Amino acid sequence: MLKKAWIDMMGRTVEISHSPQRIISLVPSQTELLYDLGLQDQIVGQTVFCIHPQQYFFNSTKIGGTKKVKFQVIDDLKPDLIIGNKEENSLEIVEQLSSKYPVWLSDIYTLEEAYSMINQIGEICNVSDKANQIVEQIQNSFASITPQKLGTCLYLIWKDPYMTVGQNTFINNIIEKIGFTNVVQNSRYPEISIEEMLKLNPQNILLSSEPYPFKQKHIDQLQEILPMANIKLIDGEMFSWYGSRLKYSVDYFKEQFNI
Numbered sequence: 001m002l003k004k005a006w007i008d009m010m011g012r013t014v015e016i017s018h019s020p021q022r023i024i025s026l027v028p029s030q031t032e033l034l035y036d037l038g039l040q041d042q043i044v045g046q047t048v049f050c051i052h053p054q055q056y057f058f059n060s061t062k063i064g065g066t067k068k069v070k071f072q073v074i075d076d077l078k079p080d081l082i083i084g085n086k087e088e089n090s091l092e093i094v095e096q097l098s099s100k101y102p103v104w105l106s107d108i109y110t111l112e113e114a115y116s117m118i119n120q121i122g123e124i125c126n127v128s129d130k131a132n133q134i135v136e137q138i139q140n141s142f143a144s145i146t147p148q149k150l151g152t153c154l155y156l157i158w159k160d161p162y163m164t165v166g167q168n169t170f171i172n173n174i175i176e177k178i179g180f181t182n183v184v185q186n187s188r189y190p191e192i193s194i195e196e197m198l199k200l201n202p203q204n205i206l207l208s209s210e211p212y213p214f215k216q217k218h219i220d221q222l223q224e225i226l227p228m229a230n231i232k233l234i235d236g237e238m239f240s241w242y243g244s245r246l247k248y249s250v251d252y253f254k255e256q257f258n259i
Contacts, residue, residue, distance in 0.1 A: 006124060009107040009117060010086055016102045019126055020081035024074060025050060026066055026093075027085045030106065033118060033243035034083070036134060037127045044077045052245065069093055075100075083121065106242075110173045111142065114242040134244050141250035145178060145259050151203035153180035154192075154229075157236070158212045161191045171239050178253050180204065194225055205229050208236035232256070 002018040024045040025031035031050035034043055040056060045063040061077065064070040066088045074082075079101050084094060086107040097103050104124065106117045115135045122131020153175055155165040165171045166186040175182060183200040184190065197205075205222060207214035219231045234256065238249045253259055 006104065006120075008104045009113070009120070010105045012105065014102045014104050016104065016124055017080045020124065022077065022079045022081070023125070024063060024077060024079040024082045025084075026063075026069065026082065027088045027106070028052070028066075029237075029241035029243035029245060030083050030085065030117070030121070031243075032241070032245055033121065033134075034125075036244040037122060037125060037130050039125055039127065042125070044079060045074065067093075069097075071096065081124070108170050108242045109168055110170065111138075111177060111242075111246075114170070114246065115139070117242065118244070134247065138244075138246045138249075141247065142177065145250060145253070148179050148259060149181070150179035150257055150259070151181070151230075152183045152200075153204045153206060154183050154197065154200060154202035155206045155208065155239070156192075156212075156214070157189065157208050157210075159214070159218065162193070162197075163189055164192045166190055170242055174239050174249070175206070178257065178259055197222075197226060201226075202229055205231040206234045206239075207231065208234060208239070210236035210240070 003015045004018055006014050006016055008014050021042050022044045023034060023039065023042045025034055026047060028050045031046045032052040035053050035056060045061045047064060047066050048062050049066060051057050063073050067090060082097055082101050082103045084103055084105050086105055094103055094105065108114050108117055118135050119131050122128045155171060155175060157163050157165060164184050166184040166188055168187045172182050183202045207218055214233055222231055235252060237245055238252045
């Protein structure tokens with residue numbers, strides 16, 4: 001079978017079949033993208049966290065999670081392409097799978113890099129036109145946002161200990177694009193104490209629905225400590241899923257933040 005050498009977003013050279021027919025996705029947001037690209041017949045495996053689109057989730061073959069995969073299940077599926085992500089999947093998993101199969105990795109910190117990922121997967125899977133349409137739709141939606149300042153923001157993703165989102169992350173890029181100023185200057189996903197929250201004194205606190213499932217009771221707890229902050233439960237998928245789910249993000253942001 002004809003193969004082509006591709007350079008993935010980690011700078012790795014990956015030899016992939018000219019028209020991959022047995023694709024495994026290790027990343028929920030990229031799994032949804034594959035389906036939206038019309039590749040449902042080529043997808044042979046996905047993780048237990050790849051919940052969208054729901055109509056395919058229940059009948060799909062699960063290969064484990066993003067951090068712990070079932071190697072024997074993957075071997076049985078005989079993939080000719082595995083799609084992963086630097087942040088979502090461990091180096092150990094990537095190295096073990098790469099010894100047998102072509103593993104293409106994304107590495108995404110900005111909306112522009114998300115566009116690049118969508119277009120590259122479109123090219124690899126011979127659906128470039130559809131990929132371009134998805135990118136154009138997302139670009140147009142973000143272009144429709146009215147620029148304004150929404151104030152300072154603390155975005156929380158975990159509790160016990162509290163963890164937040166800092167610089168050099170896709171979520172940070174999104175919250176800044178819609179008008180928030182991130183109070184956290186550390187890189188990546190640092191832990192944060194109540195004392196640090198008080199010192200930073202954010203005007204807004206966004207409690208993500210994932211990976212930690214924040215609820216109303218967590219708003220109540222934090223509101224007692226930071227009574228002046230506007231604390232809100234938000235759909236984490238709209239801020240962190242860098243695939244075709246971005247088609248829905250701007251409408252969500254407009255509804256939630258009046259932008």
